[in-house]
Amino acid sequence: MIFILILSLAAVAASLNPPVVAVVTGGTRGLGLGIAQQLAAGGSSLLLTYNQNRTAAASAAASIVREFPKVRVELVGGDLALPATRAAIFNKLDESYQDCRLSSVVHNAGQYVGVTSANCANLGSVSHLQFGDGSLLCEDGSVDFGPMHYYQQLYGECWVDLAERAMARMKEHGEGGSIVGISSPGCTVQYNPQTGYSMPGSGKSLMEYSMRIYAAQGSKSKIRCNVVVPGVTITDAWTNLAATRGTDRETITGGLSKSMGVETMTPRECGGVVAFLCSDAGKHVNGVSLPVDNGLHLKA
Template sequence: MMDRFEGKVVIVTGAGTGIGAGTARRFLQEGAVVVLNGRREAKLRETIAGFDAAKSLVHPGDVSDETYVKRLVEDTVTKFGRLDVLVNNAGFATFGPFAQITTQDWRKMMATDLDGVYFGAREALPQLLKTKGSIVNLSSASGLGGDWGMSAYNAAKGAVTNFTRALALEYGSRGVRINAVAPSITSTEATVDFEKSEAVIAAFRDRLPIGRSAKPEEVAGVIAFLASEDARFINGVILPVDGGLHASNGQPNFLSLLGQA
């Protein structure tokens, strides 16, 4: 493993499970000091098990709380002296018909998936301007197009997509790059119920040319690339990590339908 982040300090939100946990580990493997945010302290400690404790800080809290996010960044800089990368990963999805979404459901989704990204960027950017660092936001395939039954999530992730682009315009010339990844289905705690259904997995396989869900570490590798000097001329990109999902124009697989696949 390369040491692209030796001497760098990284905050990863939602680092207790899934893509966030995979991302925190990837940065640790590449030499970074990592500050791990999440709501469940025990899960954050599982993420860093086996790594040098001196090179990490477990910082439990809720990114929908702007006072907490301010403290997260302040504590990072106080302890480690700098901030080089922010990964705004914390988020969740709900599924169901639009008519069943309550105001409470909507506000909760926006508070974590969108407000948390805004608070993180707002508090981190003054520090990132000093280090010429970068932000990687977690959008989604659902932030690039609509889904049946995920209207609130589509709205939040669509906002993250364009927020990323707007910030990249403002801060690119000032030395801070801001990009996002847009994963499709990734095998995490959040997808366990989906992946128990053979019909759901078969439908995803039909749409994903690679033929399977992503693994968290596969998305983490792309996040680390975007945050690294290897991507120093990449700014304002929403990079699909989707197994080829967006290679399709949406029409069905004619070869399969005609028995020629």
């Protein structure tokens, strides 16, 4: 009888305090993997997205489970500029984590179009395109909005999609939660504008603006919403970018660090700040674009 009572009490406790799950887009490499590792360290199971490389994603997921055996990891692949990919995330969440509470969503996924990954729009490198220098003009005098639209889908539209679906689920379980976007220096007035970052910056600016509205709306339901702006973080994205410039990752990141007078970070170091915002310790931080950049915003 006592044994049965103990089991009953345990079942009640589990229903009142279900395990938590976090969604991290682009969570199988680079900064996203560092974020995923830190969330797993805090006890969150994970739903991670990747673009194309299923084998590499599965290897990253397995490494997380080896380090944190108590967490579960599920994967969803596809370009996040596509509505179908975003729908697949929440279909997988609802299917595989029925026993869990959605506690955090982090929109980290991104790319240098045509450099670090393939994309559904079949765009090559568009790093030469920027506002105000005539590079967006076509020979017939029209403006080529294709690259801008893709970046706005990947960052701004995807962010809105994730936030809307996440807030609905967080409101339903009534325990609140955290939604975090990953931006870049130059997208807000905290930084000088970064020429050459016009296209991705246009998408991330939408994310940073709407974040404040989501923060105001979500606070009524204990849902906080923030953006993290990392500084020079050592990831493989720099390897691919450096290759297009005939150099290597260490040279390009070291040069940036020296010229800007700031230290570099590892993905896991930056991920620790994201995990803080998603934890109870960070529950009073809401509606901010937080530079995690070793003071870069004071100089750039």
